[in-house]
Amino acid sequence: GAGQDVGRSCILVSIAGKNVMLDCGMHMGYNDDRRFPDFSYITQNGRLTDFLDCVIISHFHLDHCGALPYFSEMVGYDGPIYMTHPTKAICPILLEDYRKITVDKKGETNFFTSQMIKDCMKKVVAVHLHQTVQVDEELEIKAYYAGHVLGAAMFQIKVGCESVVYTGDYNMTPDRHLGAAWIDKCRPDLLISESTYATTIRDSKRCRERDFLKKVHETVERGGKVLIPVFALGRAQELCILLETFWERMNLKAPIYFSTGLTEKANHYYKLFITWTNQKIRKTFVQRNMFEFKHIKAFDRAFADNPGPMVVFATPGMLHAGQSLQIFRKWAGNEKNMVIMPGYCVQGTVGHKILSGQRKLEMEGRQILEVKMQVEYMSFSAHADAKGIMQLIRQAEPRNVLLVHGEAKKMEFLKQKIEQEFHVSCFMPANGETTTILTNPCIPVDISLGLLKRETAIGPSADAKKPKLMHGSLLMKDNSFRLVSPEQALKELGLAEHQLRFTCRVHIQDPRKEHETVLRVYNHLKGILKDYSVQHLPDGSITVESILIQATAHSEDQGTKVLLVSWTYQDEELGSYLTSLLKKGLPQSTP
């Protein structure tokens, strides 16, 4: 799922022989089998548990975790499921809610049950931020902060030296209750990034916030009522914080209500997971937990008829049913009142109708509702925009990028940009498509300390960070690699050492006597190779370190001397240098 598409996030990654499933979401748009990912893709026969090493859930939105009970209980998976603590806490609430709506309201059968949700949650392993979890001996995962919603995380999956980062949904600009996503320079082989806003660069958040507050404030001052339809989690908390602090700052007295139920439970978790929120909330919670709202109280149905100004948050967000619609019907007739839609509305809902400017609505029972209240639209969204995505790529410095969770057309643009700016290859597979990425794996090799010290001592020691050439013998034994000195290798393998010598003849035109030639050669070499020990042995040969040079007269031509240069293969470098030196001949004038 999620390939060139939004919703039903489900990505399968095979890395160094390990299989990891990233997210397990449902699709909002479908009500048939297509709402869940097609798990038969993973393996046709055999159990999923055998095939998958682990499942990672990035955050609690249903398009990222909605199919989890179906997958684990109905299809059958018993392996570990990883998610962060807040996600683990909030996820079952949402799943239960989702189940209720589909089963109780729509009357569907063959759906997962409450018990299944509970069983599924038992398989979950919670992780902390920046905690490295060893799934098995080779596979390890690590969570990074992602903003977006409470508990949203990006995951780094690492096997050996290959790694993948999966972002889930993330937000690079902080908001009123969450911070910005952050990742270190982990240089993964692949970065799988969402791209919801691939072609958007957003305006500053402050303007929007200010407008929102101003509108609310004005209406309240006029004595009007404000209705804000919200979904229970995420944005609702942000708006609450926003209004709460504003009320505090401005000393306002008008009541703010929050519809009860789901939200209250969620707020409880927000209170608990203070460490996951932004700087301001984290710093001030000692004095007062920002989620312990002073001005925001629970809503009761009867309050809607109360006179005087008030602000009400009510679910659901698109005004299609439930409490928010009830309140809307009550208040719509008064032009002093206002409704603020903080998010996107699906076509066909009341929300969509009033946003598109419809003023007369036909309600159930042929009733016509005239909308006199003001209708406002404020977009608050917590996805990274194009700039944010680029910023994350810059932070993480991946070698490849893969885009998911977005529309194909928009991805195309971003892909082009990424390739242009960072010169890394970028992919955007469709659902069911597999992308293979070649990595340059490095193989760790054990080296004996003695050898390492000896080798590093040779040559310039600066730039120890750079790759370095070393001599030694590679021992591959029992599935392990070791680099040892040749002597030790021979000893271990029980082999005798063979001497390998190169010999080379160099012809030199020199009419003088042999020993004189030798002396000349000796002086010449001594003059050039100052750093080496050049010796003239009594038997008429020269040694340069371990290289032996002997001179004999040519059998046919006495004027030509043959220099015999001989070296072992260890001294190959010096030996070949010497030969080339001698081949150039001796300097002419030697007094």
Added chain:
Amino acid sequence: MAAHLKKRVYEEFTKVVQQQHEDLSTKKLRLTKPSKSAALHVDLCKATSPADALQYLLQFARKPVEVESVEGVVRILLEHYYKENDASVRLKIASLLGLLSKTAGFSPDCIMDDAINTLQNEKSHQVLAQLLDTLLVIGTKLPENPSVRMRLVEVACKHLTDSSHGVRNKCLQLIGCLGPVEKGVAKEAESQAAKDVQKIIGDHFNDQDPRVRTAAIKAMLQLHERGLKLQQAIYSQACKLLADDYEQVRSAAVQLIWVLSQLYPESIVPIPSSNEEIRLVDDAFGKICHMVSDGSWVVRVQAAKLLGSMQQVSSHFLEQTLDKKLMSDLRKKRTAHERAKELYSSGEFSSGRKWGDDAPKEEIDTGAVNLIESGACGAFVHGLEDEMYEVRIAAVEALCMLAQSSPSFAEKCLDFLVDMFNDEIEEVRLQSIHTMRKISNNITLREDQLDTVLAVLEDSSRDIREALHELLCCTNVSTKEGIHLALVELLKNLTKYPTDRESIWKCLKFLGRRHPTLVLPLVPELLSTHPFFDTPEPDMDDPAYIAVLVLIFNAAKSCPTMPALFSDHTFRHYAYLRDSLSHLVPPLRLPGRKLASSAVSPSITPHEDPSQQFLHQSLERVYNFQHLDPRGIQELLEFTIRDLQRLGELQSELAGMADFTATYLQCQLLLIKALQEKLWNVAAPLYLKQNALASTAAKQILEETYKMEFMYSGVESRQVVIIQHMRLQAKALQLIVTARTTRGVEPLFGMCEKFLQEVDSFQRCFISELPHMQGSFVDKLLDLMPRLVTSKPSEVVKILQTTLRQSTFLHLPLPDQLHRATANIIEPTGESDNPLRFTSGLVVALDVDATLEHVQDPQGTVKVQVLYPDGQAQLIHPKPADFRNPGPGRHRLITQVYLSHTAWTEPCQIEVRLLLAYNSNRSKASTRSPKSTWSESLEALPPSENGIEGTIPFSKPVKVYIMPKPARR
């Protein structure tokens, strides 16, 4: 003891004594304490294990070592060092060496050779690093010795190849701190194989260890700070370091780039991957802007801060920082700011937003969009939206600094600053309001911006509101609607927070003064006058009405047509307000009135010189009175004092000066009166009367001198001498009076001694000033000192009396600037008739709000005193955080005073006042710290001997009506 003291006083009259004194003390020390070095030696020899030795060394480190024994101790330590095998002990010794060489007065060049020697044989990296640290200390102790420095740098260079990062770190630090700065020295150095320091350090920019890289950059910065001109070649190296993996490296690199951009702003650098070239400062600016979106917030703060100080940057680069191209679905979108601007310019008001109002319009070319911009694009947009408030504050500060230097940029950044008024953290909001105020000369607020600004007036934080009032004081508003809006919002603020009254009035005063023409068309509406009908007269005590009047009257000052629009009662109200709130209401030329009020003209400048002259003339006159008869002197003094006091009232600029001199003359007058011959010659039974007069005079003089010394800011040491001299005279007078009234000699002994001691300390403090005091009391007294010391108290008294009478009056030189500390309690007002009721035994909090002017260090000196009717007084020390500093020389105290008392039968008034606490000891130490001899001798004396602590009331007391009720059972 007395004999000893006398001897000392006598001896110290000649100069040689001080040295002897010092010698004496050191001798004593040697006698009493066994030598430190010996003790240490014994300890170290006793130590059986390294752990033991370490313990001894640790104990040893806790005690200070005298200068003379340092070298000995060092020798012993070194000796032990060579013997020691344990690295930890050697480490401790090395660190001790560093500590010891820090000892004041010890010249460490003698131990340098040893330290370098130890370095050569050392194996442990940690000890090596510590030794280098010691060398660094030694090097910094010897700033005047280039050859030593050269040698140390050489040693450091040698160890740069060490494999431990700690050692390399220290080496670089050492080179940075001690490396040669002047070119001349560098040349000389070449021969000694110590190459160019910059090159050596530069090589380590690519070290494998991030800590060493950081140290290298820091060393480079250190060299820069010490005055070495860095080479431009480093720039490209530093740019590479910006992409480092480690935040400390990046943070230091940002600094280095900034330094270079300041050094070579105009040189040209090529842009990689294109043929273009730009100025280095622009390039650096772009790079630092880029760092504003760095992953680490430390770097972000650093970068945002530095941006502010890059003022040479070209304007189009600057303006890019506020630019962030918006797009939505690949179509260009305008920012909300632009939309607001457009709405405004098309003359339409935002009619509430429709969905899709911000729908993107034009298609954009996909190729042209540059997502990761190379330049400075949107740096501030990012900075201001940052997650960490530290970054946001830094960004706001930087904006402020850049906007101050560039008006066009100021205009552009306005929208962003206005947005910051809604930040979630109060500090950031406050900072942005202050910033706005600072740049307000360059800008004019649009109506929609003003609207946003004014919305903040309802903030519940007092600081924010007051900052905003200050801002409004100096903003330019473009339209009359704007003024109206501001007024309405301010009045709303007034009703919501009545305590803001003063600040709102002040704000409106400036608003009116700045925009007379904009206020003019609003006048009828504001005063609710009607062409035909008489409207009811508004309530004069209504703060809102006063606010409106303040606005109008100030506007009317430069708009002569305005008074024609006033109705009768407005004129009456004007007269009333002109009297009651004269600081807010300017004098007006009103048609029907004589210009009586304009007699005190606001244009002070032409009058300034004559009044200053007057001041000096009258003083001149006073100082030449010697040849007058005593009666004449007294009269002259009285007149002059009166004149000066009046002058102070009239001329606020000279008030401090006039008051100061008047006080001084007053002291003199009192002294003269007390010393009148007649009084002293009367018979014994009449002593009582004379005694009362003289002793009160002495007391008063003492009080006044303290006031003079501590209540005025700008008093220099020249004045302090005179003041203290006057005090000495007063003390002499006191002594004489007591001598004449008390029977018996015993108590006199002590007093005489104390007095002589004071004379002694006076002489020691002001030895340099003594030549200016020819013929004065002290001068004469010091001449007689040998006699005084040996004579009996009764004789001393006699001598004192004659010298007092004969001594001349000292001329008081005036400093350029002299301000009297004043305080004004705004809250509580003291007008309330409702008593503050509370249950006895419990506490009630009383809000105190006061303005302080010309008070130095108010946190330490200003106290609140509460006087209960039963005479009980309570002194409250306000918290340092209760003081705010709205402007230079001004302070604001907003605090809460807790009151409590047992039950009363009926309400009664308590008095609240502010006191200025002083401590003669402290002030001397702070003002005269350069004179080391004094501060040293001060340490030797017990502080109580010299430190006179006391308080001066410096505000009018305010009465508060309170009523502690008995607790109910």
